[in-house]
Amino acid sequence: MVQLRKLHKKYGEFTAVDHIDLDVPYGQVFGVLGPNGAGKTTTLRMITGLLKPTSGSITIDGHDMGEDSVAAKSVTGFIPDRPYVYDKLTAFEYLKFIGGLYNMPSKRIAERMREMLELFELREWGDSLIESFSHGMKQRLVFAGALLPKPRLLVVDEPMVGLDPKGHRLIKNLFKELAHEIGMTVLLSTHTLEVAEEVCDNIVIINHGNIIARGTLNELRTESGEDDGSLEQVFLRLTEESKEERAQAVAERFGHEYDASEDGRGTP
Numbered sequence: 725m726v727q728l729r730k731l732h733k734k735y736g737e738f739t740a741v742d743h744i745d746l747d748v749p750y751g752q753v754f755g756v757l758g759p760n761g762a763g764k765t766t767t768l769r770m771i772t773g774l775l776k777p778t779s780g781s782i783t784i785d786g787h788d789m790g791e792d793s794v795a796a797k798s799v800t801g802f803i804p805d806r807p808y809v810y811d812k813l814t815a816f817e818y819l820k821f822i823g824g825l826y827n828m829p830s831k832r833i834a835e836r837m838r839e840m841l842e843l844f845e846l847r848e849w850g851d852s853l854i855e856s857f858s859h860g861m862k863q864r865l866v867f868a869g870a871l872l873p874k875p876r877l878l879v880v881d882e883p884m885v886g887l888d889p890k891g892h893r894l895i896k897n898l899f900k901e902l903a904h905e906i907g908m909t910v911l912l913s914t915h916t917l918e919v920a921e922e923v924c925d926n927i928v929i930i931n932h933g934n935i936i937a938r939g940t941l942n943e944l945r946t947e948s949g950e951d952d953g954s955l956e957q958v959f960l961r962l963t964e965e966s967k968e969e970r971a972q973a974v975a976e977r978f979g980h981e982y983d984a985s986e987d988g989r990g991t992p
Protein backbone atom coordinates (compact mmCIF):
# COMPACT_ATOMS: atom_id res chain seq x y z
CA MET A 725 0.00 0.00 0.00
CA VAL A 726 2.76 2.43 0.96
CA GLN A 727 6.33 2.25 -0.29
CA LEU A 728 9.01 4.60 0.92
CA ARG A 729 12.35 4.57 -0.85
CA LYS A 730 15.35 6.43 0.56
CA LEU A 731 12.95 8.97 2.03
CA HIS A 732 14.90 11.89 3.41
CA LYS A 733 13.93 15.13 5.11
CA LYS A 734 16.14 17.93 6.32
CA TYR A 735 15.06 21.04 8.18
CA GLY A 736 17.94 23.37 7.35
CA GLU A 737 21.05 21.40 8.24
CA PHE A 738 19.19 19.07 10.60
CA THR A 739 18.24 15.61 9.31
CA ALA A 740 14.83 14.62 10.67
CA VAL A 741 14.32 11.52 8.47
CA ASP A 742 17.37 9.76 7.14
CA HIS A 743 16.94 7.78 3.89
CA ILE A 744 14.34 5.33 5.14
CA ASP A 745 12.94 2.40 3.15
CA LEU A 746 9.59 1.01 4.24
CA ASP A 747 6.81 -1.20 2.82
CA VAL A 748 3.41 -1.05 4.48
CA PRO A 749 1.15 -3.90 3.29
CA TYR A 750 -2.56 -3.65 2.50
CA GLY A 751 -5.08 -4.44 5.21
CA GLN A 752 -2.85 -4.11 8.26
CA VAL A 753 -2.69 -1.89 11.29
CA PHE A 754 0.90 -0.70 11.07
CA GLY A 755 2.49 1.14 13.98
CA VAL A 756 5.27 3.72 13.87
CA LEU A 757 6.85 4.10 17.30
CA GLY A 758 9.79 6.09 18.53
CA PRO A 759 10.92 8.53 21.21
CA ASN A 760 10.10 12.27 21.06
CA GLY A 761 11.72 13.93 18.06
CA ALA A 762 12.45 10.60 16.33
CA GLY A 763 10.88 11.72 13.02
CA LYS A 764 7.45 10.04 13.19
CA THR A 765 5.29 13.09 12.47
CA THR A 766 7.66 14.23 9.73
CA THR A 767 7.41 10.81 8.06
CA LEU A 768 3.61 10.66 8.32
CA ARG A 769 3.22 14.21 7.00
CA MET A 770 5.37 13.36 3.98
CA ILE A 771 3.20 10.28 3.34
CA THR A 772 0.05 12.44 3.40
CA GLY A 773 1.62 14.95 1.01
CA LEU A 774 1.60 17.78 3.57
CA LEU A 775 5.40 17.99 3.68
CA LYS A 776 7.73 17.74 0.72
CA PRO A 777 10.65 15.32 1.14
CA THR A 778 14.16 16.62 0.58
CA SER A 779 14.75 13.51 -1.55
CA GLY A 780 13.48 9.97 -2.02
CA SER A 781 10.12 8.65 -3.15
CA ILE A 782 6.70 7.81 -1.75
CA THR A 783 4.22 5.54 -3.53
CA ILE A 784 0.65 5.20 -2.25
CA ASP A 785 -1.54 2.48 -3.74
CA GLY A 786 0.59 2.59 -6.90
CA HIS A 787 0.56 6.43 -7.20
CA ASP A 788 3.87 8.25 -6.98
CA MET A 789 3.48 11.25 -4.66
CA GLY A 790 6.05 13.26 -6.64
CA GLU A 791 4.36 12.63 -10.01
CA ASP A 792 0.66 12.50 -9.14
CA SER A 793 0.09 13.81 -5.65
CA VAL A 794 -3.67 14.29 -6.21
CA ALA A 795 -4.17 10.59 -7.00
CA ALA A 796 -2.02 9.60 -4.00
CA LYS A 797 -3.93 11.94 -1.68
CA SER A 798 -7.35 10.91 -3.01
CA VAL A 799 -6.99 7.44 -1.44
CA THR A 800 -5.65 8.78 1.87
CA GLY A 801 -7.37 10.03 5.02
CA PHE A 802 -5.35 11.84 7.67
CA ILE A 803 -5.95 12.39 11.36
CA PRO A 804 -3.35 14.79 12.78
CA ASP A 805 -2.27 14.80 16.41
CA ARG A 806 -4.28 17.95 17.13
CA PRO A 807 -7.84 18.36 15.83
CA TYR A 808 -7.64 21.53 13.74
CA VAL A 809 -11.24 22.23 12.81
CA TYR A 810 -12.86 25.52 11.92
CA ASP A 811 -14.94 26.41 14.98
CA LYS A 812 -17.55 28.47 13.13
CA LEU A 813 -18.77 25.52 11.08
CA THR A 814 -21.33 23.00 12.24
CA ALA A 815 -20.39 19.30 12.19
CA PHE A 816 -22.53 18.83 9.05
CA GLU A 817 -20.84 21.75 7.29
CA TYR A 818 -17.40 20.43 8.20
CA LEU A 819 -18.19 16.96 6.85
CA LYS A 820 -19.75 18.36 3.66
CA PHE A 821 -16.58 20.39 3.14
CA ILE A 822 -14.43 17.25 3.48
CA GLY A 823 -16.72 15.31 1.10
CA GLY A 824 -16.34 18.15 -1.43
CA LEU A 825 -12.55 17.98 -1.21
CA TYR A 826 -12.76 14.31 -2.19
CA ASN A 827 -15.27 15.07 -5.00
CA MET A 828 -17.92 12.86 -3.43
CA PRO A 829 -21.47 13.15 -4.88
CA SER A 830 -23.85 14.97 -2.50
CA LYS A 831 -26.07 11.94 -1.99
CA ARG A 832 -23.09 9.84 -0.95
CA ILE A 833 -21.89 12.62 1.38
CA ALA A 834 -25.31 12.71 3.07
CA GLU A 835 -25.31 8.90 3.55
CA ARG A 836 -21.77 8.74 4.87
CA MET A 837 -22.30 11.74 7.16
CA ARG A 838 -25.13 9.96 8.90
CA GLU A 839 -23.11 6.75 9.24
CA MET A 840 -20.04 8.55 10.57
CA LEU A 841 -21.89 10.76 13.07
CA GLU A 842 -23.65 7.64 14.33
CA LEU A 843 -20.40 5.68 14.61
CA PHE A 844 -18.64 8.45 16.51
CA GLU A 845 -21.63 9.17 18.75
CA LEU A 846 -22.17 12.68 17.43
CA ARG A 847 -25.59 12.10 15.88
CA GLU A 848 -27.35 14.80 17.92
CA TRP A 849 -24.58 17.30 17.27
CA GLY A 850 -24.71 17.58 13.46
CA ASP A 851 -26.24 21.07 13.51
CA SER A 852 -24.13 22.37 16.40
CA LEU A 853 -21.21 24.73 15.95
CA ILE A 854 -17.88 22.99 16.47
CA GLU A 855 -16.90 25.71 18.96
CA SER A 856 -19.34 24.11 21.43
CA PHE A 857 -17.54 20.73 21.19
CA SER A 858 -15.15 19.37 23.81
CA HIS A 859 -11.62 18.39 22.72
CA GLY A 860 -12.61 14.71 22.56
CA MET A 861 -15.70 15.49 20.47
CA LYS A 862 -13.57 17.49 18.04
CA GLN A 863 -11.18 14.55 17.82
CA ARG A 864 -14.10 12.21 17.07
CA LEU A 865 -15.35 14.62 14.39
CA VAL A 866 -11.92 14.62 12.77
CA PHE A 867 -12.08 10.80 12.70
CA ALA A 868 -15.53 11.02 11.09
CA GLY A 869 -14.18 13.41 8.44
CA ALA A 870 -11.12 11.30 7.66
CA LEU A 871 -13.24 8.16 7.21
CA LEU A 872 -16.07 9.88 5.32
CA PRO A 873 -14.64 9.12 1.83
CA LYS A 874 -13.70 5.51 2.85
CA PRO A 875 -9.98 6.01 2.16
CA ARG A 876 -7.84 2.98 1.33
CA LEU A 877 -5.12 4.35 3.61
CA LEU A 878 -5.79 5.98 6.97
CA VAL A 879 -2.81 7.82 8.46
CA VAL A 880 -3.19 8.65 12.14
CA ASP A 881 -0.76 10.68 14.22
CA GLU A 882 -1.23 10.01 17.94
CA PRO A 883 -4.87 8.84 17.85
CA MET A 884 -5.52 8.73 21.57
CA VAL A 885 -4.81 12.34 22.54
CA GLY A 886 -7.90 13.83 24.19
CA LEU A 887 -10.04 10.70 24.07
CA ASP A 888 -11.64 9.22 27.18
CA PRO A 889 -11.43 5.47 28.00
CA LYS A 890 -14.61 4.78 26.02
CA GLY A 891 -13.12 6.66 23.06
CA HIS A 892 -9.91 4.58 23.40
CA ARG A 893 -11.89 1.37 23.20
CA LEU A 894 -13.95 2.62 20.23
CA ILE A 895 -10.84 3.61 18.29
CA LYS A 896 -8.88 0.45 19.06
CA ASN A 897 -11.75 -1.76 17.89
CA LEU A 898 -12.32 0.46 14.89
CA PHE A 899 -8.70 0.23 13.68
CA LYS A 900 -8.82 -3.57 13.81
CA GLU A 901 -12.18 -3.70 12.02
CA LEU A 902 -11.14 -1.24 9.32
CA ALA A 903 -7.98 -3.19 8.55
CA HIS A 904 -9.10 -6.77 9.01
CA GLU A 905 -12.70 -6.58 7.80
CA ILE A 906 -12.67 -3.78 5.22
CA GLY A 907 -9.05 -4.14 4.10
CA MET A 908 -8.09 -0.54 4.85
CA THR A 909 -4.46 0.10 5.74
CA VAL A 910 -4.14 1.95 9.04
CA LEU A 911 -0.76 3.58 9.55
CA LEU A 912 -0.47 5.10 13.00
CA SER A 913 2.11 6.67 15.22
CA THR A 914 1.62 6.44 18.93
CA HIS A 915 3.34 6.79 22.28
CA THR A 916 0.61 4.68 23.87
CA LEU A 917 2.43 1.37 23.73
CA GLU A 918 -0.52 -0.54 25.10
CA VAL A 919 -2.48 0.57 21.99
CA ALA A 920 0.30 -0.53 19.67
CA GLU A 921 0.59 -3.85 21.52
CA GLU A 922 -3.12 -4.48 21.20
CA VAL A 923 -3.85 -3.36 17.64
CA CYS A 924 -0.72 -3.35 15.47
CA ASP A 925 0.01 -6.26 13.12
CA ASN A 926 3.44 -4.84 12.38
CA ILE A 927 5.59 -2.19 13.98
CA VAL A 928 8.58 -0.07 13.03
CA ILE A 929 10.64 1.76 15.61
CA ILE A 930 12.25 5.01 14.49
CA ASN A 931 15.04 6.80 16.30
CA HIS A 932 16.98 9.85 15.11
CA GLY A 933 15.31 9.57 11.71
CA ASN A 934 16.35 5.94 11.13
CA ILE A 935 14.35 2.73 11.32
CA ILE A 936 16.11 0.78 14.06
CA ALA A 937 13.76 -2.23 14.22
CA ARG A 938 10.78 -3.64 12.38
CA GLY A 939 8.50 -6.66 12.61
CA THR A 940 5.69 -8.17 14.62
CA LEU A 941 5.74 -7.78 18.38
CA ASN A 942 7.18 -11.30 18.67
CA GLU A 943 9.94 -10.53 16.17
CA LEU A 944 10.79 -7.32 18.06
CA ARG A 945 10.89 -9.29 21.31
CA THR A 946 13.42 -11.69 19.79
CA GLU A 947 15.49 -8.84 18.32
CA SER A 948 15.63 -7.01 21.64
CA GLY A 949 16.37 -10.14 23.68
CA GLU A 950 13.22 -9.47 25.78
CA ASP A 951 11.62 -12.80 24.92
CA ASP A 952 8.66 -12.45 27.28
CA GLY A 953 8.74 -8.66 27.49
CA SER A 954 5.91 -6.20 27.09
CA LEU A 955 6.17 -3.78 24.17
CA GLU A 956 7.28 -1.17 26.72
CA GLN A 957 10.27 -3.27 27.77
CA VAL A 958 11.09 -4.08 24.15
CA PHE A 959 10.80 -0.42 23.16
CA LEU A 960 13.02 0.79 26.00
CA ARG A 961 15.63 -1.85 25.22
CA LEU A 962 15.69 -1.07 21.49
CA THR A 963 15.83 2.71 21.94
CA GLU A 964 18.26 2.83 24.85
CA GLU A 965 21.35 4.81 23.98
CA SER A 966 24.84 5.09 25.29
CA LYS A 967 25.94 8.41 26.81
CA GLU A 968 28.05 9.08 23.69
CA GLU A 969 25.14 8.45 21.32
CA ARG A 970 22.97 10.86 23.29
CA ALA A 971 25.67 13.55 23.29
CA GLN A 972 26.24 13.09 19.56
CA ALA A 973 22.52 13.45 18.83
CA VAL A 974 22.31 16.66 20.87
CA ALA A 975 25.43 18.07 19.19
CA GLU A 976 24.01 17.30 15.72
CA ARG A 977 20.70 18.86 16.65
CA PHE A 978 22.40 22.15 17.45
CA GLY A 979 24.80 22.06 14.50
CA HIS A 980 27.91 21.35 16.60
CA GLU A 981 30.61 18.85 15.89
CA TYR A 982 30.71 16.03 18.39
CA ASP A 983 34.07 15.36 20.03
CA ALA A 984 34.12 12.24 22.22
CA SER A 985 37.37 13.37 23.89
CA GLU A 986 35.41 16.27 25.42
CA ASP A 987 33.35 13.96 27.57
CA GLY A 988 30.34 14.09 25.32
CA ARG A 989 30.08 17.87 25.11
CA GLY A 990 29.81 19.09 21.50
CA THR A 991 32.27 21.70 20.31
CA PRO A 992 30.97 24.68 18.33
Ligand SMILES: Nc1ncnc2c1ncn2[C@@H]1O[C@H](COP(=O)(O)OP(=O)(O)OP(=O)(O)O)[C@@H](O)[C@H]1O
Binds near residue numbers: 738
Ligand atom coordinates in the same frame (compact mmCIF):
# COMPACT_ATOMS: atom_id res chain seq x y z
N1 LIG B 1 9.46 22.67 11.03
C1 LIG B 1 10.55 22.21 11.64
N2 LIG B 1 11.70 22.93 11.64
C2 LIG B 1 12.81 22.47 12.25
N3 LIG B 1 12.90 21.28 12.89
C3 LIG B 1 11.79 20.54 12.93
C4 LIG B 1 10.56 20.96 12.32
N4 LIG B 1 9.62 20.00 12.52
C5 LIG B 1 10.23 19.03 13.23
N5 LIG B 1 11.53 19.35 13.47
C6 LIG B 1 12.52 18.54 14.19
O1 LIG B 1 12.60 17.29 13.52
C7 LIG B 1 12.74 16.24 14.46
C8 LIG B 1 11.65 15.23 14.21
O2 LIG B 1 10.41 15.83 14.54
P1 LIG B 1 9.04 15.02 14.48
O3 LIG B 1 7.95 15.98 14.86
O4 LIG B 1 8.95 14.34 13.17
O5 LIG B 1 9.28 13.94 15.62
P2 LIG B 1 8.27 12.93 16.33
O6 LIG B 1 8.92 11.60 16.29
O7 LIG B 1 6.92 13.05 15.71
O8 LIG B 1 8.27 13.49 17.81
P3 LIG B 1 7.12 13.51 18.95
O9 LIG B 1 6.98 12.11 19.43
O10 LIG B 1 7.74 14.40 19.99
O11 LIG B 1 5.88 14.08 18.33
C9 LIG B 1 12.67 16.87 15.85
O12 LIG B 1 14.01 17.02 16.33
C10 LIG B 1 12.05 18.22 15.61
O13 LIG B 1 12.54 19.19 16.51
